[in-house]
Amino acid sequence: MAHKNTICVWYDKDALAAATFYAQTFADSAVTAVHAAPSDYPDGREGDVLMVEFTVYGIPCVGLNGGPAFKHSEAFSFQIQTEDQAETDRLWNAIVNNGGQESECGWCKDRWGVSWQISPRVLIDAVTSSDKALARRAFNAMMPMKKIDIATIEAAIAQA
Missing domain, CATH: 3.10.180.10 (2,3-Dihydroxybiphenyl 1,2-Dioxygenase, domain 1)
Incomplete structure (x- = not known):
């Protein structure tokens, strides 16, 4: 090494x-x-x-x-920032469909118990925005999700 x-x-x-x-x-x-x-x-x-x-x-x-x-726990995770829904879907599905399991807010576990955050860049940018109202809308849109739906996040961001 x-x-x-x-x-x-x-x-x-x-x-x-x-x-x-x-x-x-x-x-x-x-x-x-x-x-x-x-x-x-x-x-x-x-x-x-x-x-x-x-x-x-x-x-x-x-x-x-x-x-x-x-044993693994959510105290450690790999956070993977994705660029679009296709990449988000591909990575999420690869992990979950290979013996993994879905969790909340873009988190899933692989079949070995390692936690992954499959996080679209648009979500990360929104929830860390200095515009607190925008961040809150994006965060609240994310909360009920398992795999992140970018269109729903973008709709929340666009609200006035």
Whole structure:
């Protein structure tokens, strides 16, 4: 690993499957290295896949097959800003339809329990706007959604 900061994501035993899915799903993403355990460890054997280096949209990550001791939570998520409804739909559906699950406000979990925010740029720009009324309208439009519907957000933004 040549980066000073790398996101480490703990998996029970499926780091390679997860990293491969991310590489196939997200642009500028790849599995860059697979490392075997040099000896037996509490939840694995010598030669098992221990660490997987990968990128998600160019951000360096490492997947650690650490066993079942720790579970994922929404306290950590990947936030992916999408440009349009087609990209939003494609990424959301890829995650949810691959054994994942929908959540609220643009959040979903992949089949390994990792949380993702599939957030259209128009939504992020609106809810962080210095125009408080516009931000409130966009935020309130988002609240009942699971997957974000850009047309509904844009309609809320356009209200006077």
